[in-house]
Amino acid sequence: MDEDDLRRWAHRAADWSADYLAGVGDRPVRAQVAPGEIFRQLPAAPPEAGEPMEAIFADLDRLILPGMTHWQHPRFFAYFPANASPPSLVAEFVTAAMAAQCMLWQTSPAATELESRVTDWLRAMIGLPAGFSGVIQDSASGATLAALLTARERALGHAGNRDGLAGRAPVRVYASAQVHSSVDKAVRIAGIGDANLVRIPVAGPLHGMDPEALEAAIVADRAAGRLPAAVVACLGGTSIGACDPIDAVARVARRHGLFLHVDAAWAGSAMICPEFRDLMRGAEAADSLVFNPHKWLFTHFDCSAHFVRDPGALTDTLGLRPPFLRTLGHEGVTDYSEWSVPLGRRFRALKLWFVIRSYGVAGLQEMIRRHVAWAGELAERVAAHPDFELVTGPILSLLTFRYAPGGAGDLDALNERLLARINDDGRTYLTQTRHDGRFVIRFQIGQTTTTREDVLTAWQAVEEIAGALRREEAGTAR
Numbered sequence: 001m002d003e004d005d006l007r008r009w010a011h012r013a014a015d016w017s018a019d020y021l022a023g024v025g026d027r028p029v030r031a032q033v034a035p036g037e038i039f040r041q042l043p044a045a046p047p048e049a050g051e052p053m054e055a056i057f058a059d060l061d062r063l064i065l066p067g068m069t070h071w072q073h074p075r076f077f078a079y080f081p082a083n084a085s086p087p088s089l090v091a092e093f094v095t096a097a098m099a100a101q102c103m104l105w106q107t108s109p110a111a112t113e114l115e116s117r118v119t120d121w122l123r124a125m126i127g128l129p130a131g132f133s134g135v136i137q138d139s140a141s142g143a144t145l146a147a148l149l150t151a152r153e154r155a156l157g158h159a160g161n162r163d164g165l166a167g168r169a170p171v172r173v174y175a176s177a178q179v180h181s182s183v184d185k186a187v188r189i190a191g192i193g194d195a196n197l198v199r200i201p202v203a204g205p206l207h208g209m210d211p212e213a214l215e216a217a218i219v220a221d222r223a224a225g226r227l228p229a230a231v232v233a234c235l236g237g238t239s240i241g242a243c244d245p246i247d248a249v250a251r252v253a254r255r256h257g258l259f260l261h262v263d264a265a266w267a268g269s270a271m272i273c274p275e276f277r278d279l280m281r282g283a284e285a286a287d288s289l290v291f292n293p294h295k296w297l298f299t300h301f302d303c304s305a306h307f308v309r310d311p312g313a314l315t316d317t318l319g320l321r322p323p324f325l326r327t328l329g330h331e332g333v334t335d336y337s338e339w340s341v342p343l344g345r346r347f348r349a350l351k352l353w354f355v356i357r358s359y360g361v362a363g364l365q366e367m368i369r370r371h372v373a374w375a376g377e378l379a380e381r382v383a384a385h386p387d388f389e390l391v392t393g394p395i396l397s398l399l400t401f402r403y404a405p406g407g408a409g410d411l412d413a414l415n416e417r418l419l420a421r422i423n424d425d426g427r428t429y430l431t432q433t434r435h436d437g438r439f440v441i442r443f444q445i446g447q448t449t450t451t452r453e454d455v456l457t458a459w460q461a462v463e464e465i466a467g468a469l470r471r472e473e474a475g476t477a478r
């Protein structure tokens with residue numbers, strides 16, 4: 001393909017994208033294919049000779065599209081969103097055109113300096129004070145790993161990187177059971193071990209960690225010769241949106257000299273609205289905080305904003321400067337590869353710059369406010385319904401519920417069957433979690449193009465499918 005071909009096919013891709021997004025709401029949200037169905041249709045061997053783009057594009061529609069779950073569908077209410085937006089998409093296209101590796105300042109000074117600037121915009125947008133430095137990581141998982149490695153080395157006086165962990169007092173990390181599994185994974189990768197991730201009980205309507213129990217656990221560990229190193233607080237846990245009382249947790253962490261990392265992967269985006277910032281009170285005392293504009297701030301994956309109080313502690317932990325990576329003649333510039341586990345990094349700041357400039361802060365706030373308001377309205381409907389039970393929330397735009405019609409037997413099994421029916425139906429897509437040992441259905445609102453109408457349509461589908469399921473099961477039971 002030469003530049004003329006590129007022009008032609010890029011226009012075709014732009015038309016395809018606009019058509020796809022204009023029509024995505026008419027497709028079933030979750031892919032309706034069986035395991036292996038797509039794989040079997042793909043040739044076992046690659047083509048020997050090049051094929052025309054026309055044929056490849058035709059197969060995109062024929063083979064691939066039916067096997068896609070549509071995350072940009074306006075009735076996608078599953079998991080958390082991975083929302084996106086036209087300005088972000090356009091920026092991703094030009095980013096792909098430049099295809100730069102932005103690991104060092106000199107490998108693209110504009111990429112580094114734009115990243116410093118837009119992360120500082122984001123910091124101010126969520127109300128974190130100056131004094132935090134930002135970096136865009138590949139994922140919240142990557143940010144949490146970087147934070148826990150930093151915490152480990154701080155606790156060990158850098159002996160872990162130098163000598164390894166063998167023969168040392170166990171490094172301890174504290175978190176509630178509501179934190180994301182990325183914390184468990186980071187604890188494993190950091191060599192800390194599952195047994196040293198201490199679970200602190202939760203209490204209250206936000207299902208937050210009990211600071212007194214945290215304090216007691218730290219004191220007991222010290223007395224037993226273990227090495228308390230870090231607390232991971234959650235601001236909007238994945239299961240039900242749990243929020244730890246960050247201010248109280250931060251006081252305990254500070255009193256004991258522990259590193260505090262806040263995982264706000266989903267809920268962090270909502271902190272651009274000052275009225276929700278009560279949830280993050282105390283975050284200004286954290287050592288590290290991550291949130292994902294690639295979840296709820298209309299920016300394509302991958303884009304995790306990671307803020308650290310002491311970037312030197314992070315680069316002392318992760319930064320290596322072999323001779324071939326030195327930036328000669330420019331000491332003191334930022335080389336973001338020293339802030340993260342992978343060396344190579346995409347130019348991730350550009351899409352964020354396009355998004356923030358295109359919508360403006362007020363435009364972004366407006367979209368998030370609507371999501372939260374609709375979740376509140378939906379929660380009222382669920383709670384008022386005689387056959388449904390609102391189980392948790394709403395916390396921001398996430399609530400959980402279950403179907404509990406009078407006289408039904410095993411509610412876990414009933415709700416599991418209901419959820420399968422809802423997702424086979426295709427009008428909406430919801431996912432499940434377990435709360436207090438019970439199977440519950442999650443409903444989160446955060447898609448870019450979702451309207452109030454979409455929320456009501458999805459709820460109507462749930463009511464209708466639940467009623468039909470109940471009538472059918474009552475019929476077969478008779």
Ligand SMILES: *Cc1c(COP(=O)(O)O)cnc(C)c1O
Nearest residue numbers: 139140141180182237238265266
């Ligand atoms: C989604 C999520 C993560 C993981 O995010 P990645 O960017 O995919 O690693 C971590 N924590 C919470 C609370 C999340 O919701």
